[in-house]
Amino acid sequence: KKYLLHWASLFLAVMQNKGRGTFISFEGIDGSGKSTQIELIKKYLLKNKKKVLFTREPGGTFEAELIRKLILSKNKKINLDNKTEILLLLAARHEHYKKLIEPAIRNGTIIICDRFIDSTLAYQCAGNNELKKFYFQISKLLINKFEPDLTILLDISPIKALERINERKNKNKYDNKNLSFFSNVRKGYNELAKNNSRIQKLNALNDKNILAEKIRKLIINLLK
Ligand code: TYD
Numbered sequence: 001k002k003y004l005l006h007w008a009s010l011f012l013a014v015m016q017n018k019g020r021g022t023f024i025s026f027e028g029i030d031g032s033g034k035s036t037q038i039e040l041i042k043k044y045l046l047k048n049k050k051k052v053l054f055t056r057e058p059g060g061t062f063e064a065e066l067i068r069k070l071i072l073s074k075n076k077k078i079n080l081d082n083k084t085e086i087l088l089l090l091a092a093r094h095e096h097y098k099k100l101i102e103p104a105i106r107n108g109t110i111i112i113c114d115r116f117i118d119s120t121l122a123y124q125c126a127g128n129n130e131l132k133k134f135y136f137q138i139s140k141l142l143i144n145k146f147e148p149d150l151t152i153l154l155d156i157s158p159i160k161a162l163e164r165i166n167e168r169k170n171k172n173k174y175d176n177k178n179l180s181f182f183s184n185v186r187k188g189y190n191e192l193a194k195n196n197s198r199i200q201k202l203n204a205l206n207d208k209n210i211l212a213e214k215i216r217k218l219i220i221n222l223l224k
Contacts, residue, residue, distance in 0.1 A: 021051075021105040022223060025116035027189060028154035029182050031161030032204045033211070037154065038114055040212040041219065045110065050223075053104050056114035058089055060096040067092040086124050086135055093117075094142045110223065116148060118192050118199070126188025150222050152215055153193055156204035158182035 028034045038054070045052045058068040070078075071088050080088070093116075104111055117139070125132040158179045193199040200218055202211060 019106075019108045021107065021109040021111060022150075023101065023105060023111045023113065023148045024219060024222070025113045025118065025148040025151045026154070027115060027118045027122070027151055027199075028204060029122075029156065029158060029161050029185050029189070031164040032154035032156045033164070033208070034114065034154055036208060037152070037212060037215055038112060040208075041112065041215055044212075044216055045112070045219075050110055051108060052110040052112065053100075054112050054114075055096070055100060057096060057116055057119065058092040060092075060101075060113075061099050063099075064092040064095040067095070082124065082128075082131055083134055086120065086131065087138065089120050089124065090135075090138050090142060093120075093139075097143050097146070113148070116151070118151060118153070118189065121192060122185045122188035126184050126191075147196075148198060150218060151196070151199040152218065153189055153199050153201045154204035154211075155186070155189070155193075155201050158186060160205065 026034050026038055042054055057064075058071055059065040067088055071080075071085065071092070101111060101113075120135060120139075121132065125135050161182060162179065190201070193201045202214055204211070206214075
C-alpha cells in the first residue's frame, strides 16, 4: 500500500510538472533598457502564438497595483521604514503570486515578469545582511522557494543608465536617487548573478537588436 502511494504521488508530480508553465523575469537597474527588451520579446512570442502572460512587479493584479502606487509614490510626505517597504513589496508579491502567477504556471503559461525577487534583494537589501535575513524569513512564508526558471539581467553602469533616464519624461522616485545608490544596486545584482545559475547577465550596452537576439536564444533554449 505504501509503495502504491509512493508511485501514485510520483506519477502525479511528473504529470503536474509536464504541463507546468515557465517563469522568466527581467532585471536591471533603472535605465538598463529592460522595457525595450521586454517589448521585443513580446512581439516575438505573440507572433509565435505561445500561451504567454506579461506582467510586472510591484503590481500585476489590481490589488498589487494599488500597493505599487503607494510604494512608488512621489509624495514627499511618504517616508517608509526599510522593513515597511519590504513588507509592502512582499504583500504585492503575495497577491501577484497567489492570484496570477501560480494559476498561470499550473495551466502551462509562459510568464514574462518585469522585475521579481532579485529586484527586492538588489534594491532593498544589497549590502545589508539584516534586511536580507528579514526578507528571506517573510518571503519563505509567502512563496516558499519559488524562483524564476530564467532571469535576464541587463547589466549597465549607473552613469550610462542615468544618461538614458535623463532622456526620459516619466521618472519615478528611484530615478532621482544618486549614482552611489545605483552602484550598490548593481553590485547586489552582480552578486546574485554569481551565485545563481538561473540568472543570465547580459551587457546592456550591446546593440538593441543583438541583445534581443541573445535573449530570444536563451528563452527558446529554455522552452525546448
Ligand atoms: P520599473 O520596473 O523600472 O518600471 P518603470 O520603468 O515603468 O518605472 O520601476 C519600478 C521601480 O520599483 C524600480 O525603480 C525598482 C523598484 N522596485 C524595488 O525597489 N524593489 C522591488 O522588489 C521591485 C519589484 C521594484
